[in-house]
Amino acid sequence: xxxxxxxxxxxxxxxxxxxxxxxxxxxxxxxxxxxxxxxxxxxxxxxxxxxxxxxxxxxxxxxxxxxxxxxxxxxxxxxxxxxxxxxxxxxxxxxxxxxxxxxxxxxxxxxxxxxxxxxxxxxxxxxxxxxxxxxxxxxxxxxxxxxxxxxxxxxxxxxxxxxxxxxxxxxxxxxxxxxxxxxxxxxxxxxxxxxxxxxxxxxxxxxxxxxxxxxxxxxxxxxxxxxxxxxxxxxxxxxxxxxxxxxxxxxxxxxxxxxxxxxxxxxxxxxxxxxxxxxxxxxxxxxxxxxxxxxxxxxxxxxxxxxxxxxxxxxxxxxxxxxxxxxxxxxxxxxxxxxxxxxxxxxxxxxxxxxxxxxxxxxxxxxxxxxxxxxxxxxxxxxxxxxxxxxxx
Amino acid sequence: xxxxxxxxxxxxxxxxxxxxxxxxxxxxxxxxxxxxxxxxxxxxxxxxxxxxxxxxxxxxxxxxxxxxxxxxxxxxxxxxxxxxxxxxxxxxxxxxxxxxxxxxxxxxxxxxxxxxxxxxxxxxxxxxxxxxxxxxxxxxxxxxxxxxxxxxxxxxxxxxxxxxxxxxxxxxxxxxxxxxxxxxxxxxxxxxxxxxxxxxxxxxxxxxxxxxxxxxxxxxxxxxxxxxxxxxxxxxxxxxxxxxxxxxxxxxxxxxxxxxxxxxxxxxxxxxxxxxxxxxxxxxxxxxxxxxxxxxxxxxxxxxxxxxxxxxxxxxxxxxxxxxxxxxxxxxxxxxxxxxxxxxxxxxxxxxxxxxxxxxxxxxxxxxxxxxxxxxxxxxxxxxxxxxxxxxx
Numbered sequence: 022x023x024x025x026x027x028x029x030x031x032x033x034x035x036x037x038x039x040x041x042x043x044x045x046x047x048x049x050x051x052x053x054x055x056x057x058x059x060x061x062x063x064x065x066x067x068x069x070x071x072x073x074x075x076x077x078x079x080x081x082x083x084x085x086x087x088x089x090x091x092x093x094x095x096x097x098x099x100x101x102x103x104x105x106x107x108x109x110x111x112x113x114x115x116x117x118x119x120x121x122x123x124x125x126x127x128x129x130x131x132x133x134x135x136x137x138x139x140x141x142x143x144x145x146x147x148x149x150x151x152x153x154x155x156x157x158x159x160x161x162x163x164x165x166x167x168x169x170x171x172x173x174x175x176x177x178x179x180x181x182x183x184x185x186x187x188x189x190x191x192x193x194x195x196x197x198x199x200x201x202x203x204x205x206x207x208x209x210x211x212x213x214x215x216x217x218x219x220x221x222x223x224x225x226x227x228x229x230x231x232x233x234x235x236x237x238x239x240x241x242x243x244x245x246x247x248x249x250x251x252x253x254x255x256x257x258x259x260x261x262x263x264x265x266x267x268x269x270x271x272x273x274x275x276x277x278x279x280x281x282x283x284x285x286x287x288x289x290x291x292x293x294x295x296x297x298x299x300x301x302x303x304x305x306x307x308x309x310x311x312x313x314x315x316x317x318x319x320x321x322x323x324x325x326x327x328x329x330x331x332x333x334x335x336x337x338x339x340x341x342x343x344x345x346x347x348x349x350x351x352x353x354x355x356x357x358x359x360x361x362x363x364x365x366x367x368x369x370x371x372x373x374x375x376x377x378x379x380x381x382x383x384x385x386x387x388x389x390x391x392x393x394x395x396x397x398x399x400x401x402x403x404x405x406x407x408x409x410x411x412x413x414x
Numbered sequence: 415x416x417x418x419x420x421x422x423x424x425x426x427x428x429x430x431x432x433x434x435x436x437x438x439x440x441x442x443x444x445x446x447x448x449x450x451x452x453x454x455x456x457x458x459x460x461x462x463x464x465x466x467x468x469x470x471x472x473x474x475x476x477x478x479x480x481x482x483x484x485x486x487x488x489x490x491x492x493x494x495x496x497x498x499x500x501x502x503x504x505x506x507x508x509x510x511x512x513x514x515x516x517x518x519x520x521x522x523x524x525x526x527x528x529x530x531x532x533x534x535x536x537x538x539x540x541x542x543x544x545x546x547x548x549x550x551x552x553x554x555x556x557x558x559x560x561x562x563x564x565x566x567x568x569x570x571x572x573x574x575x576x577x578x579x580x581x582x583x584x585x586x587x588x589x590x591x592x593x594x595x596x597x598x599x600x601x602x603x604x605x606x607x608x609x610x611x612x613x614x615x616x617x618x619x620x621x622x623x624x625x626x627x628x629x630x631x632x633x634x635x636x637x638x639x640x641x642x643x644x645x646x647x648x649x650x651x652x653x654x655x656x657x658x659x660x661x662x663x664x665x666x667x668x669x670x671x672x673x674x675x676x677x678x679x680x681x682x683x684x685x686x687x688x689x690x691x692x693x694x695x696x697x698x699x700x701x702x703x704x705x706x707x708x709x710x711x712x713x714x715x716x717x718x719x720x721x722x723x724x725x726x727x728x729x730x731x732x733x734x735x736x737x738x739x740x741x742x743x744x745x746x747x748x749x750x751x752x753x754x755x756x757x758x759x760x761x762x763x764x765x766x767x768x769x770x771x772x773x774x775x776x777x778x779x780x781x782x783x784x785x786x787x788x789x790x791x792x793x794x795x796x797x798x799x800x801x802x803x804x805x806x807x
Contacts, residue, residue, distance in 0.1 A: 027675050029448045032452070036449055047444040053422055093644045120643065216665070246520060272483050276619075277617070277667065
């Protein structure tokens with residue numbers, strides 16, 4: 022049994038997350054731990070709320086990071102908003118819609134599924150049909166940016182439909198926050214959760230969430246206590262709320278919060294619109310290179326997430342062999358397919374700090390090298406020039 | 415709205431946790447983030463399990479850190495082991511027994527309370543009476559080391575009683591792990607959770623847990639799904655288990671795990687018994703100093719936790735004023751009382767990396783200085799010599 026310090030290799034993280042963390046954020050993690058009720062820490066928490074409101078484009082008072090990864094942010098939304106016997110419309114077009122269904126069921130509520138193929142966006146017409154057929158539904162839940170496929174649904178339209186039928190709208194923005202347009206207030210989203218390890222480029226472990234006043238009202242007026250003590254917002258807000266006196270609820274992950282704070286400062290320095298534009302530009306460069314090589318996207322043009330590029334494997338090529346070579350020979354991580362797409366696609370992330378010209382070029386070069394070596398039927402020598410043409414614009 | 419990097423002060427953390435984090439652990443946090451399915455990371459996870467088994471003194475296969483703070487570790491134990499309609503005996507002698515009761519109720523089960531005064535240990539006779547009166551109880555839950563009072567209950571005896579009445583034994587070891595004797599296998603504990611920010615001196619955000627084979631069997635054979643998707647061990651074990659293929663469940667808090675790994679390596683280097691002895695020795699030194707000053711302990715001798723020293727405030731002295739001065743003038747954090755003890759006691763931690771002679775002396779010196787300045791009725795000039803006498807032994 023080894024007992025030595027763990028020294029990870031320096032990878033280039035271009036999978037579905039975690040993404041490369043900025044050296045500034047890594048340095049912030051190592052700052053001295055202070056108490057979770059220290060007045061200096063409490064001041065930082067207030068700043069953090071403001072920075073998250075900026076990232077989410079919201080004025081929601083109830084905006085803070087849940088002290089656990091994105092899946093716990095999802096669960097926070099469901100266990101607080103849903104009660105036994107409720108009916109919830111869940112749109113599924115990938116892995117995470119399925120996880121939403123699980124959450125609804127474990128709250129003792131009934132999910133009504135709106136199904137779209139993996140790789141397709143959520144069809145607003147199908148949602149409208151479901152809303153008409155279920156006038157007693159309380160909530161509509163969907164994934165804005167499906168990390169399992171790279172499809173970006175039209176959140177604004179889906180939220181409008183939910184509201185037109187008097188439902189709350191719950192949105193998974195794990196992969197969109199900071200990478201592509203997400204406007205919580207303008208679109209009227211009632212509850213949203215995200216992660217830190219995607220386009221914010223902080224380490225995993227926290228889940229930023231935000232709730233509209235309407236959603237907060239639903240939570241305050243629940244008939245039954247929230248089934249999770251740890252995620253009960255009526256309790257958590259005693260700590261994260263802006264009351265005169267902060268009450269101890271649980272011990273916040275201090276150093277992880279230092280990291281998220283720094284990542285949000287970096288985002289604000291760059292400007293949200295600039296960050297969105299950067300993701301779009303480098304996506305176009307990567308796309309040009311991948312298509313020049315002969316690879317095709319899972320999601321049709323116009324519905325693609327810039328920060329998550331899912332492409333189909335060339336015929337006869339073994340998924341694990343390619344990813345293994347990329348990791349071993351190039352220290353480069355790209356993502357495998359999930360669920361129905363396992364072994365059939367790669368998911369190439371361009372998220373946050375990892376979304377830059379160096380990584381676009383490095384990934385194209387490495388992928389071309391490994392695929393050519395394995396005898397894949399691809400065009401060589403054309404990917405980099407194609408990407409460079411976009412990058413030079 | 416400020417948008418600048420957050421630079422925390424360098425405190426000395428002698429409250430109930432977080433405790434001072436070793437520079438080695440802080441440095442580990444800042445190592446490059448890698449993927450949560452990276453083979454190198456998976457290897458580190460295996461090492462982590464072994465190191466936690468050592469810290470818990472167990473061979474339990476189901477031993478790993480939950481990806482969230484101690485309260486989530488508590489909830490993991492309850493939601494996995496308890497089903498609606500179950501009867502659970504909960505021993506309460508401080509804040510955390512009360513939180514256990516909340517957990518039992520939110521699982522749809524019935525808590526049977528065994529009550530002891532705050533500052534007292536759990537009375538085995540009362541537990542035995544409750545077990546006799548409730549032959550249908552499934553589980554006994556108690557806090558080994560009550561962080562709210564500093565009382566250390568006799569875990570071995572309480573577990574024996576639970577087993578004699580065919581109940582599982584669930585133990586809160588948040589403050590004991592790494593600081594005072596805890597022997598999961600020898601004592602027969604079925605489920606145990608802890609935190610990282612106490613005697614392990616890693617930052618908060620993770621909760622080491624361990625389950626006996628008997629407990630794992632109960633979890634595998636549940637009638638209903640676990641109400642939390644995020645904490646469902648039947649799913650989590652697909653990731654943390656030692657199966658051939660690790661399945662994605664949620665994204666682990668990578669960098670926080672680097673920190674915990676390093677903290678556990680440090681613990682193993684020192685040796686568990688040596689760590690326990692170090693906590694005991696410095697506790698005796700601090701005790702000698704505090705008593706020489708005229709302060710008295712909340713918990714009677716023999717029942718005290720070395721790592722958490724709860725003492726009563728001198729008459730006429732304002733709690734917040736003293737803690738405020740210690741923080742402002744000495745960068746020293748000590749803990750306030752919780753619940754029934756708020757404003758009446760201080761909780762002085764000697765945990766992990768913070769448990770050393772420098773801190774014992776610094777705390778006594780600072781406390782004496784502030785109390786004397788505020789006109790408290792204490793003896794001056796005697797605390798340091800009393801502590802030094804113990805330290806010199």
